[in-house]
Amino acid sequence: MSRLTCGNKSLDLSTPAIMGILNVTPDSFSDGGEFSSFEAACRQADNMVAQGATFIDIGGESTRPGAKDVSEADELARVIPLIEYVTKAHDVWISIDTSKPVVMRAAVAAGAHLINDVRALQEPGALAAAGELGVPVCLMHMQGQPRTMQQAPVYDDIVKDISSFFEERIAACVGVGIKRDNIVLDPGFGFGKSLAHNYQLLQRLAEFSSFELPLLAGLSRKSMFGQLLNREVSQRLSASLAGNMLALQAGANIVRVHDVQETADMMAVLSATKNHMDLS
Numbered sequence: 360m361s362r363l364t365c366g367n368k369s370l371d372l373s374t375p376a377i378m379g380i381l382n383v384t385p386d387s388f389s390d391g392g393e394f395s396s397f398e399a400a401c402r403q404a405d406n407m408v409a410q411g412a413t414f415i416d417i418g419g420e421s422t423r424p425g426a427k428d429v430s431e432a433d434e435l436a437r438v439i440p441l442i443e444y445v446t447k448a449h450d451v452w453i454s455i456d457t458s459k460p461v462v463m464r465a466a467v468a469a470g471a472h473l474i475n476d477v478r479a480l481q482e483p484g485a486l487a488a489a490g491e492l493g494v495p496v497c498l499m500h501m502q503g504q505p506r507t508m509q510q511a512p513v514y515d516d517i518v519k520d521i522s523s524f525f526e527e528r529i530a531a532c533v534g535v536g537i538k539r540d541n542i543v544l545d546p547g548f549g550f551g552k553s554l555a556h557n558y559q560l561l562q563r564l565a566e567f568s569s570f571e572l573p574l575l576a577g578l579s580r581k582s583m584f585g586q587l588l589n590r591e592v593s594q595r596l597s598a599s600l601a602g603n604m605l606a607l608q609a610g611a612n613i614v615r616v617h618d619v620q621e622t623a624d625m626m627a628v629l630s631a632t633k634n635h636m637d638l639s
């Protein structure tokens with residue numbers, strides 16, 4: 360059974376959990392800066408908790424293809440007040456979406472429980488910081504860097520290549536004292552993957568169950584739906600729900616989404632189907 364622990368907090372992931380996305384960036388790829396004011400971001404956190412989010416993933420750096428770098432000071436100024444607000448207002452898991460060790464340390468000091476790093480703790484000092492902080496980590500696979508990652512990504516066998524990366528990063532994490540059970544794996548949909556790679560990954564997602572670690576799927580509103588359907592970001596809800604449902608059926612334990620209420624409804628249908636004998 361998958362269980363994450365952080366201090367006296369413990370989360371059983373045998374029932375899948377929703378991670379609500381809260382980007383506080385002026386240029387984030389899918390909410391387009393909608394929550395860049397502090398008040399709006401607080402209300403969005405309140406809504407996501409009320410709608411059933413187990414995690415609120417707070418990020419101050421956009422990782423969309425071609426996004427500009429953000430300074431440490433700007434990232435801290437965006438995320439720390441929000442972490443402080445959510446810590447006080449809600450009993451919810453807070454994940455900090457960052458690759459910067461300084462932000463990791465300040466975020467955990469402010470109340471964050473999990474480090475969600477799209478660079479899988481490969482930036483200088485990040486691995487050591489995560490080891491010292493002792494919180495769960497999510498290791499995401501990305502081929503290349505956000506600025507260039509969509510320029511002709513290549514794999515021999517996408518699942519084997521990502522699995523080798525996971526093995527190396529898990530060993531590095533365990534080496535600095537992170538408990539293996541506190542590692543979440545994420546194949547990184549849209550991060551250095553072609554359209555065909557993304558759909559192959561979704562089809563083969565269950566193969567990552569061999570790690571016996573929680574699996575996170577980040578599919579919400581991604582370009583793999585926009586490209587397939589020729590839909591703008593705001594028109595990708597149905598496709599995101601379909602993708603997340605497939606991911607959950609393939610064993611995903613956490614889905615990272617913008618649309619918490621709609622995802623919770625979809626998950627209720629999945630759960631009722633799985634547990635129909637408990638229904639009257």
Ligand code: 9MG
Pocket residue numbers: 418422456475476477497499545547548575576577578615
């Ligand atoms: C920050 N971020 C953007 N997309 C993501 C994804 O697919 N997974 C994770 N873990 N983080 C993401």
